[in-house]
Amino acid sequence: MKQQVTISLYWKCQLIGWSVAALYWGYTGFNQPGFNWLLGILQFTTDVAVYILITHLYRCFALKQGWQSLGLNKLLPRLIPTVLLLGVVYLFVTISKVYLFRVWFKPGFSEAFSDFFDFYRDSIFVAGVRLMSIWLLAYHLYHYAKREINIAKENARLAIVTRDAQLNNLSAQLNPHFLFNSLNNIKALVIDNPKSARRAIDLLADLLRSSLYSGDKQMISIKEELELVKDYLELEKLRLEERLQYHIGASDELNAMLIPRLSIQTLVENAIKHGIGQQKQGGLIEVQLINEQDNLIISVSNPGRLNLLEESGGLGIKNLTERLQLQYKEFARFAVSETNGIVTATIKIPVS
Known part of the structure; x- marks a missing residue:
């Protein structure tokens, strides 16, 4: 019997999130004159693969450092430089990818990489910071909310266990108290x-x-x-x-x-x-x-x-x-x- 393969919530969100973003970018290119379907498919595929790789590498790093267990007051100071660093990575990866595709698919393209980089640098960096900020906040807020829910469940379970223990203790106190009073009543009747x-x-x-x-x-x-x-x-x-x-x-x-x-x-x-x-x-x-x-x-x-x-x-x-x-x-x-x-x-x- 074949074992059914299940995809975790993390990978579902990665695939769906970056696919939606890549489709949006592809749609903006589709509305431009001279749209190339092969180039569009390559752009979509590489966008999804590369950005999943970048964010997944960050996830591995964060798990190794235990960042998913930090409180918001300790996590936020770490996320600010991380967002900037990932924005820089996004900038170089995106510009390099777009430049190579233009060299390969646009006949007569001869612009120097440095000029191409200087022209698109600011807009792509800002876009990268925005996207990485959204991804990091979504990822860590999910873990934070999950941790708080687990803590609340554990506290509720402990409260129930404590309550039951207290009730059992009180009940144990009542039985002898009740029976001793009854015995005293009988004692008063035995002689008279x-x-x-x-x-x-x-x-x-x-x-x-x-x-x-x-x-x-x-x-x-x-x-x-x-x-x-x-x-x-x-x-x-x-x-x-x-x-x-x-x-x-x-x-x-x-x-x-x-x-x-x-x-x-x-x-x-x-x-x-x-x-x-x-x-x-x-x-x-x-x-x-x-x-x-x-x-x-x-x-x-x-x-x-x-x-x-x-x-x-x-x-x-x-x-x-x-x-x-x-x-x-x-x-x-x-x-x-x-x-x-x-x-x-x-x-x-x-x-x-």
Whole structure:
């Protein structure tokens, strides 16, 4: 089976670019009286071949010197003398070629090379500088843009790897934090209420199973998260009994939506620890999830004081805000407010 020959982008640009230039020059000659087709074909062929050779030799030199890796501030001072030098090379090669073709194809041509050179020198030199400037700028700007794109891709890849590592680290912090709190709840029940303690152990087993199966996930469905939250609230209710009431409001259409794992549970845990747990009479924890203008609004409300929550801080909330920032950047919002003795923690994230 024959292997297909492919031409690199560099050689395609060389052939197309210099062919277009040579055709333009040939077209200007074609409009002159006494146009010679053989001479026109030779001019076209030699123009393409010679100027590709000159620019390719420069490319080999630039690659050897590593100029394609230089920044613009270091490259430009090198390009200015290079353009002038290539303009001089272009001048001598072009005048020599044109002079020889006139000697060979124009009967009776006897002008001395020095006179011919002096007559065309300035115009051909300026044309050469212009052409070489265009070629060099196109060549180096392509490499510069390609290098910047590669750097941007690499930076983006590193940013994703770093973000994933940070998320994994934060997730690893959450599991023991969450489970230790659950164990403390069971510890409080063992002596005073053994029956409830047995039920609490069953709930903890479910929580552990859920944690093991989804422990490596950064995002889980709202349905899975709410099942975890319900188990946790039932576990806490065994300890707090009538002091804890709760209500979860979420439509079924939100069930499949993905959210950061343990995000709602963290808010609920915080509401119990800093809200219900501090109220002698207890109170109601209300969890609400709504889809509002392509944003998911998660709110957890409980009786309490905002200043107490701000003073206590805690790993869970700090962890949650970091994860939201890493996952959604500036598109996520987390806020806590107090109105008439009701503290509300709110997460706003884009619907994906």
